[in-house]
Amino acid sequence: MGSKAITKTQNQNRVRWLVRSDMDCVMKIEREAYGEYAWTRGEWRDYLACRSVVALAAEDIHDNVCGYAGYTLHKDKLVLDTIAVDARRQRQGVGESMIRLLKRKLTHQKRNRIELMVTETNLAAQLFFREMGFVCAEVVRRPYPGFEADRLKFVFRFDWEDFGNG
Numbered sequence: 768m769g770s771k772a773i774t775k776t777q778n779q780n781r782v783r784w785l786v787r788s789d790m791d792c793v794m795k796i797e798r799e800a801y802g803e804y805a806w807t808r809g810e811w812r813d814y815l816a817c818r819s820v821v822a823l824a825a826e827d828i829h830d831n832v833c834g835y836a837g838y839t840l841h842k843d844k845l846v847l848d849t850i851a852v853d854a855r856r857q858r859q860g861v862g863e864s865m866i867r868l869l870k871r872k873l874t875h876q877k878r879n880r881i882e883l884m885v886t887e888t889n890l891a892a893q894l895f896f897r898e899m900g901f902v903c904a905e906v907v908r909r910p911y912p913g914f915e916a917d918r919l920k921f922v923f924r925f926d927w928e929d930f931g932n933g
């Protein structure tokens with residue numbers, strides 16, 4: 768993965784490929800966002816080693832990493848595996864910047880949808896994804912072995928929205 772800047776939005780959040788030196792910031796945000804369910808550094812390493820995985824970092828105007836996202840490329844869709852924003856930088860458009868970039872990947876790569884799972888108790892994330900144009904397509908009962916929680920599958924389809932200048 769290179770470090771080339773790939774988008775810059777009106778609110779000055781730059782989204783670029785995640786690089787190894789971002790991992791300390793990622794782990795800090797990860798622990799704050801997911802608590803006991805946070806991925807360990809080793810789990811992140813294994814995840815990033817997958818060939819079909821792409822990871823993004825969002826930077827603020829001071830070039831500090833304030834958010835990240837990881838997604839898996841499938842033949843006809845992108846699966847968003849993880850996304851989080853520094854608690855001090857939430858509600859400032861950082862998450863939206865990353866989702867906008869993902870949506871643009873759909874136009875370029877002929878993949879027609881983005882899918883993800885949200886824990887049914889994570890209302891903030893559900894509201895965020897609904898605001899981003901996703902719809903809840905399915906309730907998935909206990910999809911992950913060892914975890915009690917049911918999940919909501921959210922889907923964004925390319926043809927659900929006129930991207931305009933996106």
Ligand SMILES: CC(C)(COP(=O)(O)OP(=O)(O)OC[C@H]1O[C@@H](n2cnc3c(N)ncnc32)[C@H](O)[C@@H]1OP(=O)(O)O)[C@@H](O)C(=O)NCCC(=O)NCCS
Pocket residue numbers: 800801850851852853856857858859860861862863864883884885886889890891892894895896898899
């Ligand atoms: C979900 C998350 C990534 C959103 O990132 P963010 O940068 O705060 O989101 P944005 O500022 O881009 O929000 C865009 C819009 O989504 C909606 N939204 C975002 N967070 C919301 C919340 N907590 N409550 C209600 N609406 C929300 C709002 O409409 C918001 O626009 P507004 O602030 O102008 O009202 C962030 O809250 C986060 O990291 N949460 C912890 C980790 C997590 O739950 N990840 C998702 C796992 S599936």
